[in-house]
Amino acid sequence: MTRFRTALIVLSLALTTGCTSAQGGMSALPTLAAGEYRLGAGDEIRVTVYGLDPMNNSYVVGDAGTISMPLIETIAVDGKTIPEVESAIASAISARQLVARAPSVSAQIQKYRPFFIMGEVQRPGQYPYVPGLTVNSAVSIAGGYTFRANTKAVVIKRKTKTGMVKGQTGPDGQVWPGDTIEVSESWF
Template sequence: MARTHSLVYALLIGLACTACAQRQPAVEVFRALPSQPYTLGPGDKLRVIVFSQDNLSNIYAVDAQGRITMPLIGTIPATGRTTTDLAKLIEQKLRSSYLREPRVTVEVETYRPFFILGEVQSSGQYPFVSGMTVQTAVAIAGGFSPRANQNEAEITRQLGGKVVIGTVPLTYPVQPGDTIMLKERWF
């Protein structure tokens, strides 16, 4: 009987020590993949400028299917492309039927939102702000809840067509479309 109690106490002490131990951030999950330029996705709003063609220049939203719709050339797939790639595709479509030497520029007018869940005052969807970190995202969501782990967060991100999840410090940069999860602390 005494041996069972000793085993239970040892197990409880071991669990308590494990809970108190600092885990190393798994930022390597994101670093292991090659750095890639920003790619467009649903929710982005784009400023498309076709030089000398004011009737084609406008702000276009990337729809839920990942496309934009422009006059004369119709729908164009945008998801997964950079702004430069999309500009070249629009030039190609305009050149094939309507303009001799079209020059197109595409800029991101408004980035798609980020999402924050878990131990924050107000979970939800928020507009992305350039230069944002996990810490600023928490501030936008009203701050930490009383039970929040204030040392790290979990980010879910699409990279290269794959969903990647990693634990990161609060100073880690956030990208448009990221989902941030703040977990509850142990003690």
């Protein structure tokens, strides 16, 4: 009878230990549709303004979420989409009356801010983001999983408009620029 109780206790402990996780209380990760990408510190954009050659250049979004441009000075771009940035630059040009007609502004992303990967991968660290990145491709960039890695799920920390979000996703989960991917150990 004592062996039966001991086995029952060990079994119940094993089951409850497997069910508990440090990842409890996580939210669902938001997805990113085409054209919804929002700029953040570390992104680099190329701006072209027809007729105002001194403004045509590449600009890196600083820690304050701004870019500094000649003739119009500082523009806040953190959390804005490319069309919103084009509109903000055009408004600043119009406000300063730098051109007679409505300014023609074009902007595009030159370089995305990096993503970070840590835990059970061969080479944890910071890597350049490429559009369409998934967890599998991010792990490949980091040299692959270690022999003890959980290959079925990872935790991603992501900055959104409402703050920092932490969620769990599988190997085909979408990775955004600035994400931190945590690959944990597998217990089985």
